[in-house]
Amino acid sequence: GELSEFGPGMMVKEFENAAYKLEVGQLSEPVKSSFGYHIIKLTDKKELKPYEEEKENIRKELEQQRIQDPQFHQQVTRELLKNADIKVSDKDLKD
Structure with a gap:
């Protein structure tokens, strides 16, 4: 399924760690979390403002x-x- 944008601490650690390593358009390797396995595709990334x-x-x-x-x-x-x-x-x- 598709997730809306999320920030630090909003997802389980394994998912977040994999997602934050991706560049826009990139797919992750399968990621195992307490919710099952995930393949993540980063479609957009917003830079944090000061x-x-x-x-x-x-x-x-x-x-x-x-x-x-x-x-x-x-x-x-x-x-x-x-x-x-x-x-x-x-x-x-x-x-």
Whole structure:
């Protein structure tokens, strides 16, 4: 099957090691991994940009991941409730 692009640490070690040795258009020898045997053909290779160029994109991506994390939402909610001055006047809702 065809895989989309991947980066370091996203595939099993044996697969990654073989894939990163290839040049565009090149086929690998059979590669054995815990998922079976693979023959890899590299169809495209993107060069990594320098950190300084990507720093802001990385920050935004990490911020988005944090915002979508349920534990982050719980933490923010706890802090807001802890610091809120909430008064309950309905006797049925107290305690």
